[in-house]
Amino acid sequence: MNITFYGVRGSTPVSGEDFIILGGHTSCVYVCSEKGDSLILDSGTGIVALGKKLMKTSDDINILLTHNHWDHIQGFPYFLPIYQKDRAISIVAGNVDFDDKDAILTQMSGSTHPVKYQDLPSNIQLNTELSKQKSFSLASFEITTQPLSHPDGGTAYCLYADNQKVAYVTDNELSPIKPAITSWQAWLEFIEQADVLIHDAQYLETDMPLKQGWGHSTVEQVIELALQAKVKRLYFISHDPERSDQELITLEATLRAQYQDQLVIEFAREGTQVELSNIL
Numbered sequence: 001m002n003i004t005f006y007g008v009r010g011s012t013p014v015s016g017e018d019f020i021i022l023g024g025h026t027s028c029v030y031v032c033s034e035k036g037d038s039l040i041l042d043s044g045t046g047i048v049a050l051g052k053k054l055m056k057t058s059d060d061i062n063i064l065l066t067h068n069h070w071d072h073i074q075g076f077p078y079f080l081p082i083y084q085k086d087r088a089i090s091i092v093a094g095n096v097d098f099d100d101k102d103a104i105l106t107q108m109s110g111s112t113h114p115v116k117y118q119d120l121p122s123n124i125q126l127n128t129e130l131s132k133q134k135s136f137s138l139a140s141f142e143i144t145t146q147p148l149s150h151p152d153g154g155t156a157y158c159l160y161a162d163n164q165k166v167a168y169v170t171d172n173e174l175s176p177i178k179p180a181i182t183s184w185q186a187w188l189e190f191i192e193q194a195d196v197l198i199h200d201a202q203y204l205e206t207d208m209p210l211k212q213g214w215g216h217s218t219v220e221q222v223i224e225l226a227l228q229a230k231v232k233r234l235y236f237i238s239h240d241p242e243r244s245d246q247e248l249i250t251l252e253a254t255l256r257a258q259y260q261d262q263l264v265i266e267f268a269r270e271g272t273q274v275e276l277s278n279i280l
Contacts, residue, residue, distance in 0.1 A: 001162050002031070003030070006028040018244040022267060026072070027046065027072050029046075034161070043065065051079040069171070084122055090138075092131055095145075097152050102126055102128070104126075143158065147182050150171045156170075167198065169200065171202070173217055177213045191229045196231070201236040203240065227262060233263075233274075235267075
């Protein structure tokens with residue numbers, strides 16, 4: 001598989017000189033298999049740049065949503081392929097707690113957007129049932145699911161293709177105030193020996209306890225999870241919009257030195273491409 005990061009920030013997009021290196025767009029990750037099939041993970045503002053690339057192709061588009069918070073769907077109205085006549089676009093909605101599982105579409109309604117989703121010329125199919133299943137197939141990918149510990153619910157995914165495993169777990173609170181929807185042990189089993197783990201780590205231990213219950217994990221918690229699960233490579237995503245590039249780069253260097261013999265650690269950057277065959 002090949003992975004490209006198009007959006008790596010959490011909560012809100014940011015811009016300016018402090019956010020040029022890692023990037024300021026919200027969650028969107030593009031995964032391709034050796035067979036040429038692809039999946040888009042989340043539809044934050046990062047999907048806008050990806051849409052420009054996909055306009056040059058006629059391939060079917062598959063989007064997996066973790067949940068409906070704005071930083072995971074707000075790029076969709078500006079995703080250019082939705083304006084292509086008859087372009088086939090399949091969306092798997094995350095298993096959220098409310099009935100608005102179609103929020104990625106209905107955000108383009110009423111007074112919130114000038115183009116209404118009912119008027120889009122593309123052929124959009126929204127599936128709200130697949131993410132409730134423990135496993136399903138999509139294109140050449142086998143996919144397993146796990147409920148996120150996050151306000152309003154959501155779904156994490158493990159992707160299997162090319163004899164490789166990619167785990168995408170964002171947004172997720174590993175130590176919530178309320179009883180965890182998915183236990184630590186269940187997470188270990190879910191991500192076990194993943195070739196790549198992409199996990200939310202918006203907070204540091206110094207941010208706690210103020211932000212406990214907000215639905216995100218700390219860097220320290222995720223590293224411990226990754227080590228216990230024996231994953232090969234860890235990419236942090238959902239960077240706090242208040243944390244500058246320099247803060248994250250400095251922290252990354254510290255963590256790499258601390259865990260250099262145990263785990264490969266990266267703070268995901270927009271535009272980074274990861275070819276799994278080159279890192280295994």
